[in-house]
Amino acid sequence: MPKLKSGTIMPTAEENAAINAGIAADPDSYEMSPTEFKQLRPMRGRPVGGGTKVQMTVRFDADVIQAFKQGGDGWQTKMNDALRDWLTTHRVV
Template sequence: MSGSKTNAMKRKAVLEAVRAIPPAQDFVWDGSDEDDRPAAAVELAAGIDAARRKRGRPVGSGTKEQVAIRIDHDILEAFRAGGPGWQTRMNDALREWVKKHPTP
């Protein structure tokens, strides 16, 4: 085996030390330190679910479509001046216009 040795223990000593570790089900928590408490089944399951979630943007509702549209500067500034949610307000204004002006 190449490289420097990082462990002076022999294979037999390592195996004996590993076998001497008590099984997890035999662990008894005395309640003195919360950091030493073993994880409950619910906590373990929550960790597995968290690991399965994908990273990145959340999945959209599927009811909207992204488009590129050019809006006059003054109109865009008027909606943006209202603060966060300006895109939703713009969508609502367009929806109201469509209700008042139905297409034939």
Template sequence: MNKKPNSELISRDNPMWIDEMFKPSVRLSDLPQGLCEKLARPARGLQKAPVKVSTTIRLSPDVVQAFRAGGDGWQTRIDAALKDWLRTHSPG
């Protein structure tokens, strides 16, 4: 299933790729071992802060809109607001 390309995203500086453009490419594993080691991502270090739990939550549209209006980090701000609420309330 081919999607129709978004013409607004295609320009001379950013052409649409066609199959012929991929032919000269090679897999990372097919490159010389020394080059593979240099290009490989370093292993991630230990987690500096406790790991958060991924969850799905339904919030009112006005709540989400208000937090998103503050820009990036809106989910972290919701987390902080809930932590603040827990300091003075019982979740039960």
């Protein structure tokens, strides 16, 4: 039996049977064979992007960063979109 992390809860035999019955009843799902399972590879890191972004270091006021971060995930994309919108109404000299 593999070593479990502290606090890990394993299903009971009855719960495991119910899970397997659900898998068997679902036409879009099946239980992988040990060979298929061994062929899986974990994703590591971020997915490869489209290559259109340029990485750089830039400094913003803390309150500006905090305001965007309060919007949750995707705050950097929102900053990018705000700058792009600004470019539609302003000329960069």
